[in-house]
Amino acid sequence: MLTIEKLTVCYKKQPPVLKGLSLSMETGKVHGFAGLNGAGKTTLLNAIYGFIPPTAGQIVYNNQPLKRRDIAYLEAENYFYPYMTAREYLSLFPEGKAAFDTRRWLQLFALPPDEITERYSTGMRKRLALLAVLKQGKPILILDEPFNGLDLESTFLLTNILKQLQSKGATLIITSHIYESLTDCCNHIHHLSDGIIKRSYSPEAFHTLKEQLQSVIQQQAGQLISQLL
Amino acid sequence: MQAAQLYTAFFSYICSMERSKINTRFLRFRIGQAGKFFREIPLPYLAVLLVMAGTGLYALHAFLANPAGRMACAGVLIAGVCFVHLRRKDYHFICMAEERVWQVFFADYLLFSSPVLALLLWRGGWLVAMGVVAGYAGAGLIRQPFRQTAKGFPVPPFIPYGAFEARTLFRRYGGALAVLYLAAFAGLLFPYASFAPLWFCVVLVSEGFKDCEPVALLNVYEMGSKRFLHHKIRLNAGLYSLAAGPPCLIYTLIRPGHWPLALGFFVLAALNIILFIVSKYALYDPGKKIVSGQASAGLSLVGIFVPFLAPFTLFLLVRHYLMARRNLTPYLYAYD
Numbered sequence: 001m002l003t004i005e006k007l008t009v010c011y012k013k014q015p016p017v018l019k020g021l022s023l024s025m026e027t028g029k030v031h032g033f034a035g036l037n038g039a040g041k042t043t044l045l046n047a048i049y050g051f052i053p054p055t056a057g058q059i060v061y062n063n064q065p066l067k068r069r070d071i072a073y074l075e076a077e078n079y080f081y082p083y084m085t086a087r088e089y090l091s092l093f094p095e096g097k098a099a100f101d102t103r104r105w106l107q108l109f110a111l112p113p114d115e116i117t118e119r120y121s122t123g124m125r126k127r128l129a130l131l132a133v134l135k136q137g138k139p140i141l142i143l144d145e146p147f148n149g150l151d152l153e154s155t156f157l158l159t160n161i162l163k164q165l166q167s168k169g170a171t172l173i174i175t176s177h178i179y180e181s182l183t184d185c186c187n188h189i190h191h192l193s194d195g196i197i198k199r200s201y202s203p204e205a206f207h208t209l210k211e212q213l214q215s216v217i218q219q220q221a222g223q224l225i226s227q228l229l
Numbered sequence: 230m231q232a233a234q235l236y237t238a239f240f241s242y243i244c245s246m247e248r249s250k251i252n253t254r255f256l257r258f259r260i261g262q263a264g265k266f267f268r269e270i271p272l273p274y275l276a277v278l279l280v281m282a283g284t285g286l287y288a289l290h291a292f293l294a295n296p297a298g299r300m301a302c303a304g305v306l307i308a309g310v311c312f313v314h315l316r317r318k319d320y321h322f323i324c325m326a327e328e329r330v331w332q333v334f335f336a337d338y339l340l341f342s343s344p345v346l347a348l349l350l351w352r353g354g355w356l357v358a359m360g361v362v363a364g365y366a367g368a369g370l371i372r373q374p375f376r377q378t379a380k381g382f383p384v385p386p387f388i389p390y391g392a393f394e395a396r397t398l399f400r401r402y403g404g405a406l407a408v409l410y411l412a413a414f415a416g417l418l419f420p421y422a423s424f425a426p427l428w429f430c431v432v433l434v435s436e437g438f439k440d441c442e443p444v445a446l447l448n449v450y451e452m453g454s455k456r457f458l459h460h461k462i463r464l465n466a467g468l469y470s471l472a473a474g475p476p477c478l479i480y481t482l483i484r485p486g487h488w489p490l491a492l493g494f495f496v497l498a499a500l501n502i503i504l505f506i507v508s509k510y511a512l513y514d515p516g517k518k519i520v521s522g523q524a525s526a527g528l529s530l531v532g533i534f535v536p537f538l539a540p541f542t543l544f545l546l547v548r549h550y551l552m553a554r555r556n557l558t559p560y561l562y563a564y565d
Contacts, residue, residue, distance in 0.1 A: 050563040051444075068563035069451055079516040081442045083381060083397035091390040092449050116381065116400075132445060 002027060002066070002140070002171060007057035009040075009047050016055065017043045019195035025188070027062070027139075030162060030172040032186035034179065034206070039192045041175040042076065045142050048173065049073045061140070072138040076145040078129040080117040086128050087113040096137010105131050108157070122149040130158065140171045147181040159185045183207050255333055259340060274524060281531060281538075286348060293352040303357045305425055306345065307364035310338045311371065312405065312429070320373040334369035382407075387471075392464050393446070398437030406433055413476045417483060423476050424494050428533055430472075431498045435526060438505035439519045444560055453565035454557035458550070461506050469502045497533045497542065504529055504546050511552035513560075 002025040009018040017040045025031050033041045046052045048059055050068045059066040080089055090102050106113050109127040111120070117128065126149045133141060147155055162172055162185045176182050182189055183203040191198045201209060270278065292298040314320075314334060327333050339346070339362065349358045382403025384396045399406065409426040416422030450457055473495060481491045508526060512519045529545055532538030 051560070053562075068448070073445070073448075075443075075445070079443055081393055081397060081446065082440050083400045084393055088390055088393060088396060092393065092446060094449070129445070 001025070001060075001062065003060045004048070005057050005060065007044075007047060007059065008055045009043055009052055010055045011052075017195055018047065018054075020057065021192075021196050022057075023190060023197050023200075025171065025173070027171045028166065028169045029187040030166050030174065030185055032182040032189040033173070033175045033192050034177075034182060034189055035192035040195050041192055042144055044192065045073070045144050045173065045175060049142055066140075070138055071140045071142055072133040072136040074129055074133045074141070074143045074146055076148065078125040080125070080128070082118060083116055085114050085116060086111050086120075089117060089128060090132060090135060093132045093135045095135060098137055100135045100137070102131075102135075105134070109154070123151055123154060126150055127154060134161070134165075139169070140173070141165065143172065143174045145176055146174060147176050147178045155181060179206070179210050183210075255327065256336055256340070259337060263341075270524065274528075277528070281528070281535065284535065285531075286344065289345065289348055290352065293349060293354060299349065299352065299354040299357045301422065301425075302345070302349065303354075303361045303364070306342060306361050307368065309429075310342070310365055310368045314338075314368045314371055315373055315405075317373075331366070331369035335366050338365040338368065388468065389464070392468055393442070394437045395465065395468055398434065402433050402436065406430060409433070410472070410476075414479075417476065417479055420484060420487065421490075423480055424490075424534075427473060427476060427494070427498070428530075431501055431533065432530060434469075434502060435505050435530065438509040441509065441513050441515055441517050441519065444515045447557070447560050448564075451564050452561065454554045454561045456564075457557065457561055458507065458510060458553055461510075462503055465502060465506055466499060469499055473498060493536060494533060497536070497539060500539075500542050500546060501529055501533060504542060504549065507546060507549040507553045509553075510557055511549040513553070513556050 004021055004023045004025075007018050007021045008016050010016045021040075021044065033044065035041050043052065047054055048066065049071055050066075061067075061070060086106060087102065090106075103113070109131060111124055111128055111131075117125065120128065126146070130143075130146060133143070146158060150158060159181065162174075166172060166187075174182065174186065183206055186203055189201045189203060189206040191201065267275065289302065293302060323333055324330050342361075342365075346358055346361065349361070381400030384399045384403070388395050388399065390396070409430045412426040413423045413430070416424075416426060447457070450460060452460060477491045477495045481488045504526070508522055509519060512522060525545055528538065529542045532542050
């Protein structure tokens with residue numbers, strides 16, 4: 001079990017972004033976090049990874065304080081060292097328990113291994129960063145907006161990979177603004193708002209909620225938009 | 230005397246060309262830029278720089294007394310200008326903005342090396358100075374390629390993947406590094422000659438430590454900031470020893486009397502390499518290029534040839550090491 005206990009995070013002297021957030025996440029499942037822009041999704045992921053020391057509260061993994069060594073983190077924005085090739089980038093990351101066939105993974109993700117990464121498109125960069133995360137074979141994977149910039153084929157590929165990782169016992173924590181992708185691969189979707197978890201949903205319930213939200217927005221804003229346009 | 234007349238005629242032609250053909254606005258802009266550069270340097274640094282420049286010019290004045298010194302100076306000037314010309318970032322902009330491109334480059338090089346050229350003329354090196362001026366004109370004609378080749382220069386297999394700064398540096402500047410390294414070996418035939426290309430190699434290496442890697446690459450080693458820094462220093466210092474050790478050692482074997490010079494160069498250059506590493510992490514900002522601290526880094530690089538600046542290098546080294554540890558702590562504290 002991965003438990004977040006009364007987590008509060010502040011950036012310097014600003015008001016807290018996370019306000020005593022508590023959540024228990026079952027290990028070996030895919031957990032999605034949804035919320036509006038600025039709700040604190042990335043801050044929560046950064047706090048779980050240990051980039052931001054919490055102002056208060058703690059994160060416990062299997063009754064022990066969570067260690068960064070147990071986590072692999074995919075950031076929302078992916079950049080690489082200038083003039084570095086994909087092969088060089090991947091070779092820097094240590095392999096997990098299972099062997100990682102770099103050549104075949106690069107083939108699967110359609111990434112030229114000896115190309116300088118600056119010439120990669122946004123989607124290619126995302127895929128390369130994702131491979132680095134997969135190579136480490138950590139028990140907890142944090143993926144911040146993993147579907148951003150991916151084409152349809154890569155999105156299906158990633159969804160498939162996430163499901164297989166889950167079946168092998170990995171705990172996945174994902175944020176995304178693409179709700180279809182969240183409902184496709186998550187077991188639980190947590191709605192983050194105003195620095196706390198408002199409610200947790202099953203993918204089906206979240207899908208219904210999304211449709212309700214869509215119809216409300218259409219009703220309330222539709223007329224105004226048609227006037228403005 | 231004939232040479233003097235020839236030079237005067239050539240120089241008056243250049244001056245008339247500057248007035249008539251070269252875009253005078255561009256020249257004025259360049260002079261304005263130089264003025265701004267000097268105005269922005271804090272007064273204590275400017276004083277140190279002026280003292281250094283004076284010392285350097287005085288040393289050069291003595292060095293230019295014999296023909297070999299004048300020739301060496303001319304060689305370094307032309308090689309340096311060619312190098313700058315091939316790497317200058319405004320090349321394509323000037324090509325688009327100017328009609329007589331080579332004249333702009335030529336005037337640039339003439340303008341900024343004028344103190345050394347004046348010294349050369351003062352020491353009676355008329356013909357050599359003309360050769361340098363002709364070299365500048367030739368350098369201005371060299372075309373800079375638009376893009377690097379697809380894979381860049383092949384990276385030697387002995388450079389480990391962990392030393393990604395060295396690998397990417399080789400990919401970017403491999404050709405120049407190879408030429409300079411070979412020049413260092415060729416220079417072993419003459420006293421002191423090997424150190425100039427080796428110094429240029431160190432300057433190029435400094436370029437490799439100006440880009441900050443993503444945080445994911447910091448976390449790869451799963452080390453705290455202290456261990457991480459020591460690991461990086463060990464790795465790169467080892468590579469530096471592999472590269473700079475042989476020419477310095479052979480130089481000492483050929484000229485045993487010059488051993489303090491070879492040893493001094495080796496140690497001071499090593500300190501500078503370590504300084505590049507700690508400075509990078511002292512100013513580390515993920516994914517960004519480091520732009521500050523260039524003046525002090527430049528001063529430290531000059532210090533390789535001016536040993537009385539060694540304390541300054543050491544001071545910077547200690548200061549940046551402590552800054553680097555502090556700066557890396559937020560990223561790596563979880564591994565302490």
